[in-house]
Amino acid sequence: MKIKDATTEEKIKNAARIVFYKKGFAATRTRDIAEEAGINLALLNYYFRSKAKLFEIIMTETMAAFFQNLMIVLNSKKTTLDKKVEEIVERYIDLIIKEPEIPTFIISELRTNPGLLLQKIPLSEVIKTSIFFQQHQEAVKKGIIREPNPLHFLINMLGLTVFPFIAKPILIGSNELNDWEFENLMLERKKLIPIWIKSMMSTG
Amino acid sequence: MKIKDATTEEKIKNAARIVFYKKGFAATRTRDIAEEAGINLALLNYYFRSKAKLFEIIMTETMAAFFQNLMIVLNSKKTTLDKKVEEIVERYIDLIIKEPEIPTFIISELRTNPGLLLQKIPLSEVIKTSIFFQQHQEAVKKGIIREPNPLHFLINMLGLTVFPFIAKPILIGSNELNDWEFENLMLERKKLIPIWIKSMMSTG
DNA sequence: GTCTATAACGTGATAGAC
DNA sequence: GTCTATCACGTTATAGAC
Secondary structure (H helix, E strand, O other), X not given: OOOOOOOHHHHHHHHHHHHHHHHHHHHOOHHHHHHHHOOOHHHHHHXXXXXXXXHHHHHHHHHXXXXXXXXXXXXXXXXXXXXXXXXXXXXXXXXXXXXXXXHHHHHHHHHHOOXXXXXXXXXXXXXXXXXXXXXXXXXXXXXXXXXXXXXHHHHHHHHHXXXXXXXXXXXXXXXXXXXXXXXXXXXXXXXXXXXXXXXXXXXX | OOOOOOOHHHHHHHHHHHHHHHHHHHHOOHHHHXXXXXXXXXXXXXXXXXXXXXXXXXXXXXXXXXXXXXXHHHOXXXXXXXXXXXXXXXXXXXXXXXXXXXXXXXXXXXXXOOOOOOOOOOHHHHHHHOHHHHHHHHXXXXXXXXXXXXXXXXXXXXXXXXXXXXXXXXXXXXXXXXHHXXXXXXXXXXXXXXXXXXXXXXXX
């Protein structure tokens, strides 16, 4: 094992991330990962027991990193509900612009792997015990928010934020929208979505 | 070839739809399809040249059926913009409740198959020449709608409608939400989304 | 048209030299 | 730790009998 520099183990993991994100588990060949990492196929099985094991590591880390953002913001005592929306929308749009394949990767792989590691991310508890939940209830009581179910709030916020990235191939492919225009559209939404959320959730 | 009854060709296609929707192209084995269809594996290659060819047929039909709804409604001269939103939201929620795997299937497979058949569904032209587009522009001119870009309108409408179904595994897996509760939540949204859209798009 | 048997190939994983 | 060579297996697709 090398002392410093980019470990081969890390090189393999980075390569695995790239290929798994792009092709998904089933369509990925371990040879692709090895080539991407610039190492031999046998090394992959030396460091990680199998393709499945390597995948599970990537998947776990990806899910954790992706939802961590959400959890932290939802549980902040220092920010208002409006500010939480702003932060989440901004964080996720920036994150997904950097790593555009993550949402579709998560969605696609959760389809096959049923309950792979959902238990490890207890969204349920976070929702019902979070500061966000308390603030939402308070806003409902005050009449600032009409819809009493916080799930609608979360779904709307994440849907408006994440959906366009998932649907990107359709937008790009069918419209004469190019990558640059698409990104600009998404940056526009960083400012628009919080405004939209505020007005839509006070109606109904 | 049989005269009437369910043709074996149809039986294979129906089986292929089920398995492809569930597992995706890469993870699907032709044996699974044959078994699901109750026929022999060789017959699959007799009717359709290959796994890829069979998949392409299913994919094409699925995409066409899925987007046809959208196109028809967007081009109706008889309905107002508000009514178009109501119709699209209702149609898609009903459709996806019946066939829940379709959105994730389309998203997942478009990732690998780059521009498989996007050219065949010219969303671009439909947007720019549709009645919807004219009505949207008119509403912007009158100040009823603030955001001038119709893409935001479409993205928001489809995002609020389709996204929760795509994110269902996360909602079900992490929350103590069961299938029945989830479906009820979606049915609620049939009424809520048009109201939300109306109020959010008049702001910003 | 439908089946059984099998060919042809790709892929995950390991053995063993260095 | 890292490589080459190879095994073992699953899967697509076809040949050929019925």
